[in-house]
Amino acid sequence: MAIGLTHYLVLGAILFSLGLYSVLTRRNAIAILMGVELILNGANINYVAFSHFSTGGLDGQIYAIFVIMLAAAEAAIGLAIVLAIFQIFHTIDVGAVETLKE
Amino acid sequence: MELATVVFYLIAAVTVGSAAMVAFSRNIIYSAFSLLGTFAGVAGIYVFLGADFVAGVQVLIYVGGILVLVLFAVMLTHRITDVQITNRAVGRLPALVVVGILLFLLVQSIRETPWRKAKEILYAPTTAQIGDLFLQSYLLPFELASLVLLAALIGAVLISRKELKE
Numbered sequence: 001m002a003i004g005l006t007h008y009l010v011l012g013a014i015l016f017s018l019g020l021y022s023v024l025t026r027r028n029a030i031a032i033l034m035g036v037e038l039i040l041n042g043a044n045i046n047y048v049a050f051s052h053f054s055t056g057g058l059d060g061q062i063y064a065i066f067v068i069m070l071a072a073a074e075a076a077i078g079l080a081i082v083l084a085i086f087q088i089f090h091t092i093d094v095g096a097v098e099t100l101k102e
Numbered sequence: 103m104e105l106a107t108v109v110f111y112l113i114a115a116v117t118v119g120s121a122a123m124v125a126f127s128r129n130i131i132y133s134a135f136s137l138l139g140t141f142a143g144v145a146g147i148y149v150f151l152g153a154d155f156v157a158g159v160q161v162l163i164y165v166g167g168i169l170v171l172v173l174f175a176v177m178l179t180h181r182i183t184d185v186q187i188t189n190r191a192v193g194r195l196p197a198l199v200v201v202g203i204l205l206f207l208l209v210q211s212i213r214e215t216p217w218r219k220a221k222e223i224l225y226a227p228t229t230a231q232i233g234d235l236f237l238q239s240y241l242l243p244f245e246l247a248s249l250v251l252l253a254a255l256i257g258a259v260l261i262s263r264k265e266l267k268e
Binding site: 002003005006007008009010011013014015016017018019020021022024025026027028030031033034035037038041044045048049051052053054055056058059061062064065066068069070071072073075076077079080081082083084086087092095 | 106107110114117118121122124125130133134137140141144147148150151152153155156159160163164167168171172174175176178179191192193194197198200201202204205208209212213217218219220221222223224228231232235236240243247250251254255257258259261262264
């Protein structure tokens with residue numbers, strides 16, 4: 001069986017599920033951000049696969065580039081917030097961080 | 103089996119394997135380094151899909167930027183000498199059940215749906231066309247993206263600096 005659209009969509013679904021599992025179970029803020037990155041990668045595979053197999057244009061690839069750009073911004077801001085939380089609470093366990101201020 | 107099929111399954115196995123390491127590893131540093139395999143594998147998948155520019159962007163931004171950022175954050179927030187479990191996880195079983203059911207439904211609907219097929223599948227260089235699209239039909243989102251990046255840059259500096267106490 002030749003590699004078709006289904007293979008890529010299933011790969012994206014697996015990445016999405018692993019990322020969702022990471023977000024659901026982790027208590028470490030950085031590990032949660034890693035899960036979000038996995039989810040975004042799965043979504044990107046879907047975008048590029050659809051633009052390759054279904055629509056034929058480049059629009060899907062453009063959306064994928066925008067998603068990558070937003071992921072970079074999200075990682076920068078998210079990790080900066082994690083560092084700020086670590087400076088105040090001396091832990092990044094999201095169970096232990098319950099207030100917005102000291 | 104063709105060579106391309108073998109290579110596809112190899113890349114997919116690397117991607118899924120390291121993604122599983124990210125999700126299940128008990129040590130946050132192993133998780134962070136496993137992200138490298140996932141990002142590189144996804145770049146390989148993009149090459150398979152004829153998206154050469156997106157693959158390059160993936161390597162530059164994810165492997166070169168986000169991964170280094172994550173590693174920095176991990177190293178800055180943990181005492182490396184601590185041998186205890188750094189990557190605590192709670193509620194593993196319910197999460198596993200929910201995610202398993204979701205994955206099953208997703209795969210089932212992917213297999214059942216009659217997806218639209220393109221008339222012809224092209225393998226052509228995409229960079230020039232992407233540049234044209236960015237400066238023509240996607241000009242406004244493109245400019246907005248630069249604004250978002252500037253805001254993120256300033257915000258990250260502002261949030262992570264140390265407060266000066268007087």
